[in-house]
Amino acid sequence: MIPNSHRGRSELSALRADSAAATVLAATDICGVLVTYHPDAELPRRLTAMRRQLDALVIVDNGSGSTALAMLRELAADPAIEVVYESENRGVATALNIGLARAAARGFAWALLLDQDSRIDEDLLAGLLSVYHAFPDRERLAVVGAGFRDFREEPDATEHGAAPDSWEELDYVITSGSLISLAAFARVGAFREDFFIDYVDTEYCWRARALGFRIIKTRKQLMSHAIGKPSRHRLLWMTKWTTNHPPDRRYYIARNFTILTREQGRNRPRGFAGRWVFKSLGLVFKLAKRVLLYEDHRPEKLFALAQGWYHGARGITGPRRRAP
Numbered sequence: 001m002i003p004n005s006h007r008g009r010s011e012l013s014a015l016r017a018d019s020a021a022a023t024v025l026a027a028t029d030i031c032g033v034l035v036t037y038h039p040d041a042e043l044p045r046r047l048t049a050m051r052r053q054l055d056a057l058v059i060v061d062n063g064s065g066s067t068a069l070a071m072l073r074e075l076a077a078d079p080a081i082e083v084v085y086e087s088e089n090r091g092v093a094t095a096l097n098i099g100l101a102r103a104a105a106r107g108f109a110w111a112l113l114l115d116q117d118s119r120i121d122e123d124l125l126a127g128l129l130s131v132y133h134a135f136p137d138r139e140r141l142a143v144v145g146a147g148f149r150d151f152r153e154e155p156d157a158t159e160h161g162a163a164p165d166s167w168e169e170l171d172y173v174i175t176s177g178s179l180i181s182l183a184a185f186a187r188v189g190a191f192r193e194d195f196f197i198d199y200v201d202t203e204y205c206w207r208a209r210a211l212g213f214r215i216i217k218t219r220k221q222l223m224s225h226a227i228g229k230p231s232r233h234r235l236l237w238m239t240k241w242t243t244n245h246p247p248d249r250r251y252y253i254a255r256n257f258t259i260l261t262r263e264q265g266r267n268r269p270r271g272f273a274g275r276w277v278f279k280s281l282g283l284v285f286k287l288a289k290r291v292l293l294y295e296d297h298r299p300e301k302l303f304a305l306a307q308g309w310y311h312g313a314r315g316i317t318g319p320r321r322r323a324p
Contacts, residue, residue, distance in 0.1 A: 025132050027125055030179070031108040032057035033099035035092055036072065038064045039116045044075060046119055053125040054112065057081045058102045060095040063088040091196035091319065096175070100190075104182045111185075115176035118148075119224040127164055127222045128179045134165035135216060142184035142213035143205060145173025148225040162219040172205035173217050176225055184213055194317035198249065199256040206260075233294045242294040250291070251304040251311075251320050254284050258312025277313075284309045 032054040063086050076083040103111045128144050188208045191200045205215045228243030258280040265276035284305050291301045
């Protein structure tokens with residue numbers, strides 16, 4: 001957990017002045033921001049649930065192919081949908097920053113961040129607003145994350161037992177389904193574009209908390225979401241899951257986690273600084289074991305993990321660099 005800073009307290013005093021009268025948040029104050037990258041043909045169907053809850057949606061496409069672009073142009077015929085077309089994949093962080101800048105320029109106070117493959121419930125926005133209004137310290141609220149279930153699972157008894165306005169405070173939440181304050185975003189700063197993808201949400205939340213902002217998540221599950229393409233495997237008497245991320249994602253996960261733990265170590269008392277090496281290597285070995293036991297394309301993924309850790313240790317960021 002990251003402690004508050006003196007700078008954070010001064011930043012928050014300005015935010016309280018801006019937010020003193022803005023204690024009521026409505027759906028009309030919220031703009032959806034969706035990042036696409038080669039979306040599948042089911043995107044329009046998933047978008048229907050989003051449009052029923054949002055009056056405005058900004059889609060930022062990261063260099064998709066012609067079939068996806070044709071689909072997005074059809075969606076853009078809806079006057080409530082704005083599509084920003086990027087000619088190449090500039091990374092999730094850059095796309096999110098573009099979408100949030102468009103939402104702010106159009107005068108919205110909050111943005112709802114969405115993944116192209118997330119399936120949101122019909123009451124997602126209502127659930128997020130309910131938790132927002134129940135939170136006692138709204139002027140310091142930076143992100144309201146949505147509780148989610150694995151996309152293959154049906155709602156369980158625990159979900160039905162959660163009060164609509166119940167919440168928990170966390171160090172970070174995932175990007176998809178999160179309601180982000182644009183006033184806080186202006187003070188915290190943009191998502192870290194040199195990370196490209198993976199841990200951009202974690203890094204942003206940690207930075208927000210360092211400035212004294214708060215991160216919460218609904219206890220009620222409000223959408224279906226999957227990390228990677230999970231598959232279940234039996235090992236002796238145990239059941240194990242793996243995400244089956246492609247090599248590039250394995251690279252970014254290893255690299256960005258290493259960078260985060262390394263930078264966090266620098267801010268800790270003497271004697272803790274070197275522990276980032278063991279912590280980051282521990283994650284790499286854990287992921288390598290899963291790849292070896294359960295996944296395909298093992299050589300490429302193992303090389304990506306090793307390269308990601310090495311680049312993270314050296315502070316190399318940006319899109320993955322490959323040998324000629």
